Amino acid sequence: MAKFPFRARLRSKYSAAQRRERFGFEVMDYVSPPLWNSENPPSRLKVISDPVLQEWVDFRCQVMADALTKMALYAKSMNPEVVIEVNPHGITGGNRAWEAGIDHARILKSTQVFWTEEQNVPGMLPDGRLLSKIRSYKLARAYQNTVLTYLPSELAAAGCLAFNQTIGFAGTDPLGSDMQRYIDFYRRHRECYTGTRDVATVAILRSYASITYNHARAQLAAILTEQALIQSRIPFDLVFDEHWPTCPSTAS
DSSP states (O other): OTTOHHHHHHHHHSOHHHHHHHHSOSOOTTOOOOOOBTTBOGGGOOSOOOHHHHHHHHHHHHHHHHHHHHHHHHHHHHOTTOOOEEOOOOOOSSOHHHHHSOOHHHHTTSOSEEEOOOOOOOEEOTTSOEEOOHHHHHHHHHTTOEEEOOOOSHHHHHHHHHHHSSOOOOOSSSOOHHHHHHHHHHHHTGGGGSSOOOOOSOEEEOOHHHHHHTHHHHHHHHHHHHHHHHHTTOOOEEEOGGGGGGOGGGOO
């Protein structure tokens, strides 16, 4: 049993009747993780409809989250003031659960800071599209985290202050004069960035199942909706499955 934790999880997660309904059979003895090769790469799979594959993705995400939780609890037992930081990237358009076993909604409960090395350098394209890291900042806000990310320009630093409530990662010594100016501004007005809360009355639901199992369609729909709100200057929050029942924008 110990050699096959995936099968053990399915047995504990579902009753026999539920397994029959979910998979079409009750016995998990021959259920195995998927196998890939050059002729059948995982990237070719656009929609994950097979329930065993769905469970495999969920299993990987949970194992990752459980390991991080264990390490975070151990570190804080030694020093409660220690800060837990990870580098899972933010919302980049990729399917992090499928690609890397990372579900932000699970792992960011154990962290206070996370890195995103996404290449969304803030700026305006000739056709009027705005590039930004606002989604990753809003992800951090949803789980009371701070984002560290590269700030290659004044616009990037300004966006970080506006949406990340901190200067974030300022760079390495020696700092440029532009970055030093933003740091000085932050220090003079730090009270404006602490103890704040979001007042948005609009929220975008990023459902784990939709984003993970029907990624191309659901992720594109979420990104386009968020982009419309960002460029229309309408404040909004990102919410996840656990927030849905109490999300202000769904209250009647």
